[in-house]
Amino acid sequence: MKKVLILEDEVNIRSFVVINLTRAGYVAIEAGTGQEALDRLRENPDIGVAILDIMLPDMDGFEVCRNIRAGNKKIGIIMLTARTQEMDKVTGLMTGADDYVTKPFSPAELTARIDALFRRVGGDSSANTEVLVQGPFVLNTRNHSMEKNGVRVRLTQVEYAILTLFMRNPGRALSREEILNAVWGPDFEGELKIVDVNIRRLRIKIEDNTAEPTYITTVWGFGYKWGA
Secondary structure, three states: OOOOEEEOOOOHHHHHHHHHHOOOOEEEEEEHHHHHHHHHOOOOOOOOEEEEEOOOOOOOOOHHHHHHHHOOOOEEEEEEEOOOHHHHHHHHHHHOOOOOEOOOHHHHHHHHHHHHHHHHHHHOOOOOOEEEEEOOEEEOOOOEEEEEOOOEOOOOOOHHHHHHHHHOOOOOOOOOEHHHHHHHHOOOOOOOHHHHHHHHHHHHHHHOOOOOOOOEEOOOOEEEEEOO
16 A cells, blocks of 8 residues: 655645546555644654655645655655745755746656656665665665764665665766666656755765765766765
């Protein structure tokens, strides 16, 4: 049973999303305020994906996202907004969101984004465990964990997917398009900016000095390279 939280204060939009998710086989959990959304998450810890509107009556979606990420790194988060400003997209991703969808959106687009997040949240069902060890990092594909110098680094599912891609391709320059296709899927219709923002977020978590990154280096005009 795949549960999706829909935080949207406009009833008509929320009902529209709920109807389409139910048709797609999901169990929709509704919330109209930020606090209600946090309460629903506590009551339903098995929610796999949360859809968060930004403009809310009690707190903005960014604050809700930060609250969720403080206690749950695994859940997939999609920001849902009518705004088109670049800063809103970046802010949402930097607060811990995995993706964003701009209103107006098609039901097929939103469902595709949710499907992709559930595939990542579900992880590898295979019993084959791969442990990747490079420099100070140890990544375990069975439990989706990563340690640096023996200390656990808490990653979102998107961050984990990016690091796994890097550690399976050490020293190889990966284009932004290649990273986007590998992590978000070939049908993803968002912008390349989502790759750059998640790299920035990862650097904050794993680099000793984000001003001079040594593990995830930039290949100017192309993409990024892993050099642990």
